[in-house]
Amino acid sequence: xxxxxxxxxxxxxxxxxxxxxxxxxxxxxxxxxxxxxxxxxxxxxxxxxxxxxxxxxxxxxxxxxxxxxxxxxxxxxxxxxxxxxxxxxxxxxxxxxxxxxxxxxxxxxxxxxxxxxxxxxxxxxxxxxxxxxxxxxxxxxxxxxxxxxxxxxxxxxxxxxxxxxxxxxxxxxxxxxxxxxxxxxxxxxxxxxxxxxxxxxxxxxxxxxxxxxxxxxxxxxxxxxxxxxxxxxxxxxxxxxxxxxxxxxxxxxxxxxxxxxxxxxxxxxxxxxxxxxxxxxxxxxxxx
Numbered sequence: 001x002x003x004x005x006x007x008x009x010x011x012x013x014x015x016x017x018x019x020x021x022x023x024x025x026x027x028x029x030x031x032x033x034x035x036x037x038x039x040x041x042x043x044x045x046x047x048x049x050x051x052x053x054x055x056x057x058x059x060x061x062x063x064x065x066x067x068x069x070x071x072x073x074x075x076x077x078x079x080x081x082x083x084x085x086x087x088x089x090x091x092x093x094x095x096x097x098x099x100x101x102x103x104x105x106x107x108x109x110x111x112x113x114x115x116x117x118x119x120x121x122x123x124x125x126x127x128x129x130x131x132x133x134x135x136x137x138x139x140x141x142x143x144x145x146x147x148x149x150x151x152x153x154x155x156x157x158x159x160x161x162x163x164x165x166x167x168x169x170x171x172x173x174x175x176x177x178x179x180x181x182x183x184x185x186x187x188x189x190x191x192x193x194x195x196x197x198x199x200x201x202x203x204x205x206x207x208x209x210x211x212x213x214x215x216x217x218x219x220x221x222x223x224x225x226x227x228x229x230x231x232x233x234x235x236x237x238x239x240x241x242x243x244x245x246x247x248x249x250x251x252x253x254x255x256x257x258x259x260x261x262x263x264x265x266x267x268x269x270x271x272x273x274x275x276x277x278x279x280x281x282x283x284x285x286x287x288x
Contacts, residue, residue, distance in 0.1 A: 001052055004224050008051065012220050015085065016046040017276055020249045022081040022094060024272045027263035030097040033106065036246035036259040037151070038078035040184050040217065044149075044242060045082040047220050052227050054144065057087035060114040066144050067117050067133050071126020072151035072182065073107035074261070080104050080113075088115040124157030126150055127179060131167050134177040134237075145231070148179045153187035156196045167237050168209030174237040178230045181239060182217065184246040186257035205239050217242030249276050 002008070019042045027033045048068065049055075055065045070079050077097065084091045089103075096102035103112045110119045118129050130148035137144055154160055167174050183201070185192050192198050202212045211233045213226045223242065230238035246260070247253025250272040253264075264272055 001054075001224075001228070004051065004221060009221060012046050012050055013043075015050055016043045016220070017249070017279070019046055019078065019081045019085060021273055021276050022085070022091075023077045024250070024264060024269050024276070026077060026081065026094045026097045028266055028269035029095050030099065031263060032098045033077055033263045034074045034261050035250075035263055036186065036253055036256070037072065037075040037182065037184065038081075039250060039253065040244040040246045040248045041075055041078050041149070041182055042248065043218050043220050044180060044182075044223060044244075045078050047223050047227075048147065049082045049086045051220075051224060053147075055086075057083075057115070060088060064142055064144050067130070067146045069118050069126045069130045069133070069146065069148045070108060070120060071129075071148055072123060072154060073120025075149075075151075075182070076104075076106070076108050076120075079108065083113075083115040086115075089113065123151065123154035124160040126154075127160060127163035127167070130177055130179070131163060131170075131174065134174050135170070137176060138173055144176070146177050148177070150179055150181050151187075152181055152183045152185065152192050152198055152201075153195075155181075155198050155201070156192075164205065164208050164210070171209065171236050172234055175234050177237040178227065179237070179239045181241045182244055183241050184217075184244045186246050186255075186260055188257070188260045190257055201241060209236050211236050211238040212241065213238065214241045214243065217244035218248060251275060 020039055023038050027035060053066045056062045084094050097104045098106050107120045108116045110116045126148050130146045134146040187195055205212050213229055215222045215226045226240045245254050253259040
């Protein structure tokens with residue numbers, strides 16, 4: 001990972017904004033899909049694909065690549081947009097999201113698109129899959145790392161905690177695993193602490209022998225520092241609890257769980273894009 005200097009940080013922040021715009025444009029074209037989670041995770045996916053990961057977009061099967069497992073597959077619009085902007089496939093293909101015979105389905109399908117490591121669907125599977133990849137890398141004596149993106153809501157699933165418990169037992173064998181939780185406090189039918197309380201998440205992970213870091217999921221510099229800290233931890237796997245705002249960047253979507261699983265209509269998309277292009281009215285857009 002290269003140094004995160006001011007010029008690079010500015011590039012990443014601008015890319016995150018572009019990724020949010022691309023998400024809105026593909027969702028309104030698809031007339032289907034999830035809005036809140038993808039917008040909330042744009043900064044983290046930008047940091048991963050444009051600064052942190054050791055990967056080769058033109059050689060997606062490179063054996064020594066870092067692995068990214070998206071356990072909460074419904075946020076795949078942000079994954080697809082990050083992959084396209086990074087050069088894994090043509091940008092034009094983003095407009096085929098959720099359409100018949102498209103490679104960009106509502107949940108990632110591993111063999112259909114370059115850059116995908118797993119097929120998702122049922123929540124709670126990603127940490128277990130990531131553990132397998134991380135242990136396999138150890139057996140193969142490879143130095144690549146495994147990053148697992150997971151939602152807070154899927155921590156209501158029993159198989160999630162089975163995986164967390166198993167990983168903690170492995171200790172230093174899994175110091176190449178970093179889990180990144182999207183702690184946005186919402187799920188499809190409400191706020192997590194009202195549906196099924198999750199806290200204290202830090203204490204729970206620490207009880208299972210994980211190293212825990214908490215950051216703002218919208219501070220790219222803070223997140224990059226957390227990833228660097230995770231790389232320095234030898235004794236155990238690391239969980240980065242990233243506190244995010246669902247719908248980040250679009251005022252009428254922010255912190256509203258009803259946007260978990262619906263796309264904007266054409267009028268809502270115009271408003272959303274205007275906000276993103278002007279940074280909430282702070283600058284003048286070239287589209288004005």
